Amino acid sequence: xxxxxxxxxxxxxxxxxxxxxxxxxxxxTALAAExxxxxxxxxxxxxxxSLELAPGQRLSERGLEPQxxxxxxxxxxxxxxxxxxxxVSRDPRGWTVxxxxxxxxxxxxxxxxxxxxxxxxxxxxRASDDDLAGVAELVMTLSSASSADDGLGxxxxxxxxxxxxxxxxxxxxxxxxxxxxxxxxxxxxxxxAESRERALHEHEAIANALRSRDPAGAExxxxxxxxxxxxxxxxxxxxxxxxxxxxxxxxxxDAR
Amino acid sequence: xxxxxxxxxxxxxxxxxxxxxxxxxxxxTALAAExxxxxxxxxxxxxxxSLELAPGQRLSERGLEPQxxxxxxxxxxxxxxxxxxxxVSRDPRGWTVxxxxxxxxxxxxxxxxxxxxxxxxxxxxRASDDDLAGVAELVMTLSSASSADDGLGxxxxxxxxxxxxxxxxxxxxxxxxxxxxxxxxxxxxxxxAESRERALHEHEAIANALRSRDPAGAExxxxxxxxxxxxxxxxxxxxxxxxxxxxxxxxxxDAR
DNA sequence: TCCTCCTGATTGGTATACCAGTATGGTATC
DNA sequence: GATACCATACTGGTATACCAATCAGGAGGA
Numbered sequence: 001x002x003x004x005x006x007x008x009x010x011x012x013x014x015x016x017x018x019x020x021x022x023x024x025x026x027x028x029t030a031l032a033a034e035x036x037x038x039x040x041x042x043x044x045x046x047x048x049x050s051l052e053l054a055p056g057q058r059l060s061e062r063g064l065e066p067q068x069x070x071x072x073x074x075x076x077x078x079x080x081x082x083x084x085x086x087x088v089s090r091d092p093r094g095w096t097v098x099x100x101x102x103x104x105x106x107x108x109x110x111x112x113x114x115x116x117x118x119x120x121x122x123x124x125x126r127a128s129d130d131d132l133a134g135v136a137e138l139v140m141t142l143s144s145a146s147s148a149d150d151g152l153g154x155x156x157x158x159x160x161x162x163x164x165x166x167x168x169x170x171x172x173x174x175x176x177x178x179x180x181x182x183x184x185x186x187x188x189x190x191x192x193a194e195s196r197e198r199a200l201h202e203h204e205a206i207a208n209a210l211r212s213r214d215p216a217g218a219e220x221x222x223x224x225x226x227x228x229x230x231x232x233x234x235x236x237x238x239x240x241x242x243x244x245x246x247x248x249x250x251x252x253x254d255a256r
Numbered sequence: 257x258x259x260x261x262x263x264x265x266x267x268x269x270x271x272x273x274x275x276x277x278x279x280x281x282x283x284x285t286a287l288a289a290e291x292x293x294x295x296x297x298x299x300x301x302x303x304x305x306s307l308e309l310a311p312g313q314r315l316s317e318r319g320l321e322p323q324x325x326x327x328x329x330x331x332x333x334x335x336x337x338x339x340x341x342x343x344v345s346r347d348p349r350g351w352t353v354x355x356x357x358x359x360x361x362x363x364x365x366x367x368x369x370x371x372x373x374x375x376x377x378x379x380x381x382r383a384s385d386d387d388l389a390g391v392a393e394l395v396m397t398l399s400s401a402s403s404a405d406d407g408l409g410x411x412x413x414x415x416x417x418x419x420x421x422x423x424x425x426x427x428x429x430x431x432x433x434x435x436x437x438x439x440x441x442x443x444x445x446x447x448x449a450e451s452r453e454r455a456l457h458e459h460e461a462i463a464n465a466l467r468s469r470d471p472a473g474a475e476x477x478x479x480x481x482x483x484x485x486x487x488x489x490x491x492x493x494x495x496x497x498x499x500x501x502x503x504x505x506x507x508x509x510d511a512r
Numbered sequence: 513t514c515c516t517c518c519t520g521a522t523t524g525g526t527a528t529a530c531c532a533g534t535a536t537g538g539t540a541t542c
Numbered sequence: 543g544a545t546a547c548c549a550t551a552c553t554g555g556t557a558t559a560c561c562a563a564t565c566a567g568g569a570g571g572a
Contacts, residue, residue, distance in 0.1 A: 060523065071557045073329070076524085080333060084340040093564085094523055110378075111426035118370040170367035174430055316553070327527045332554085349534090350553055 040070050041078040048087045048097055049183050056250020059088070059095040086181050100184060102237065102253035109230045112178045113223060115171055116159065120218040122166040124210055131165050136207040143200045155229070156183075158203055162210075188251075189236040202228060296326050297334040304343045304353055305439050312506025315344070315351040342437050356440060358493065358509035365486045368434045369479060371427055372415065376474040378422040380466055387421050392463040399456045411485070412439075414459055418466075444500055444507075445492040458484060 044064075047053045061072045061079070068075060079095055082088040089098050123132075135158075142157055156179050163172035202225035209217035241251070300320075303309045317328045317335070324331060335351055338344040345352050379388075391414075398413055412435050419428035458481035465473035493500070500507055 062522080062524095072524095073556055073558085076333075077336060077555095080336055081340070084337070090524090092524095107424055107426055110424055111430075114370065114374040114427065122366075168363050168366055170363055170434075171370065174367075178426075318553085328554095329526055329528085333525095346554090348554095 040068060040074050041081055043068060044075075044078045045082060045085075045087065048082065049180075051184060051187050051249070053097045054249045055097055055184065056099040057097045058093075059097060061095070085177065099250035099252050100188070102234075102251065104253065105182070105185065105230075105233070106253075108178055108181055109226065112175070112182075113226050115175050115178065116162070116222045116226060117219045119163050119166040119168075119171050119175065120206065120210065120222050121215045122168060122171070123162055124213045124215045124218055126167045127165040127210070132207075132210045132213075135161060135165070135210055136204075139200070139203045139207050143203075155199060155203075162206075185233055185237070188240060189233055190240070191236075195232050199225070199229065296324060296330050297337055299324060300331075300334045301338060301341075301343065304338065305436075307440060307443050307505070309353045310505045311353055311440065312355040313353045314349075315353060317351070341433065355506035355508050356444070358490075358507065360509065361438070361441065361486075361489070362509075364434055364437055365482065368431070368438075369482050371431050371434065372418070372478045372482060373475040375419050375422040375424075375427050375431065376462065376466065376478050377471045378424060378427070379418055380469045380471045380474055382423045383421040383466070388463075388466045388469075391417060391421070391466055392460075395456070395459045395463050399452075399459075411455060411459075418462075441489055441493070444496060445489055446496070447492075451488050455481070455485065 044053075053059065059079070061075050064075050065071060079088055079090075083090055087098050089096050127135075138158060138161055159175065159179065160172075163175045166172065202221065205221040206218060206225060209221050300309075309315065315335070317331050320331050320335075321327060335344055335346075339346055339351075343354050345354050383391075394414060394417055415431065415435065416428075419431045422428065458477065461477040462474060462481060465477050497507070
């Protein structure tokens with residue numbers, strides 16, 4: 001038997017432009033569909049990271065079609081990719097935006113410490129003097145930018161640069177994954193001027209240890225920075241916890 | 257206009273069983289398609305890891321259909337998943353079975369050392385006495401099995417167990433990824449009885465350090481084991497290099 | 513009033529038609 | 543004989559029809 005819907009939409013199929021889904025013609029309630037659309041995966045990722053798609057929210061492939069102006073096949077592909085990044089999860093029922101899990105954040109912090117201590121140790125061995133001077137400069141650049149843009153990308157840029165200087169792509173990729181999973185906490189956390197100030201000093205301490213090619217010192221500075229950062233995060237989350245729960249986001253686990 | 261092929265295959269469509277592709281009826285030249293088929297991803301993964309799909313080999317989604325008795329959609333999904341594991345890669349042209357890259361193996365070894373030293377350090381802190389006794393027992397079990405099955409899964413089972421005892425799922429997952437990327441080298445490597453014997457002793461050293469809850473000793477034993485293993489691998493690869501190239505597999509990088 | 517069963521809607525999973533871009537081979541021309 | 547060009551046969555990317563399973567809601571009975 002020939003597809004009945006195929007016949008029904010035959011006219012529309014004949015006239016529609018190349019690879020545009022029928023629904024895209026009227027993206028009335030579109031969320032991220034308004035922009036020129038770089039690529040679907042990036043837009044969906046952005047929607048998750050910006051909390052436009054809330055942690056714990058159920059997603060259906062068909063429901064996402066009109067929102068993102070694409071058909072199920074690419075949406076499904078994007079979901080699978082996001083799943084491999086831990087931003088979305090699949091249960092027998094369907095898809096869910098990964099909840100923010102405080103236990104996971106703790107485990108993640110521990111993992112991150114392992115990665116970053118190794119990263120700075122290798123960086124002291126391998127990076128050129130120019131590279132390390134560049135790191136010190138980067139600290140200043142990002143710190144001045146931080147007053148402007150609220151310090152959003154501040155920390156991660158610095159840490160990404162260190163990872164690159166380690167010369168080990170697996171370390172860099174793993175850290176990238178950690179930063180991705182950590183990203184959404186920035187929206188839940190209150191960042192005071194003084195906490196930014198302290199983070200800046202900690203970055204400087206790391207940069208200095210790197211310049212003097214002191215692996216032990218660099219590892220220590222990194223550990224201190226990461227632990228202080230984690231503590232600031234947890235304090236902030238605990239303070240906001242009641243309000244966060246009320247916002248409809250799923251936040252699981254103990255904040256110890 | 258209605259799909260012409262749709263009409264052409266209408267009869268076949270009407271009679272075919274639920275979710276079986278038409279081509280599956282005659283999987284003449286099937287490779288992995290013969291078995292009852294657990295799930296497609298697992299079979300394709302197995303085909304890559306067993307070198308049934310050779311390193312560097314070009315893959316086309318349509319070409320894989322008859323081999324695995326599935327249609328493009330699930331094959332594509334499996335390829336994307338394998339891509340995220342580093343077993344398959346996507347260039348502008350299409351899909352390729354990931355070549356075995358000796359440079360990558362070196363970077364991977366370094367990464368692994370970072371992971372496993374952290375793993376045993378955490379295991380000395382967290383694992384129960386029973387767990388650690390179990391590790392010592394596992395060494396013996398796997399060593400006796402190694403004489404039987406050529407020691408195929410020997411090393412990885414031990415290391416996986418350690419990862420689990422670290423109590424950090426990210427460390428365990430990352431190590432899993434490393435072991436996956438490393439897996440295919442076992443087919444290129446000659447494993448002598450004495451090398452297995454040495455690996456056994458190294459495993460025992462690790463287990464002993466764990467039982468005495470000696471983090472520094474455990475880290476040292478792990479580093480020694482991993483470096484010795486890596487050296488055995490590189491020696492074996494260098495010795496076989498010419499023969500390996502002739503086998504049609506792509507093997508890239510310097511074996512230093 | 514509560515429980516049960518049935519029906520419709522919704523889910524992900526799959527097969528496949530079509531598209532645009534690209535490589536490849538043969539042919540015709542110089 | 544060499545080279546340029548064109549047709550054909552691929553490639554992955556996309557849209558969509560269909561399937562089975564499962565969930566939700568309502569109607570009917572106890």
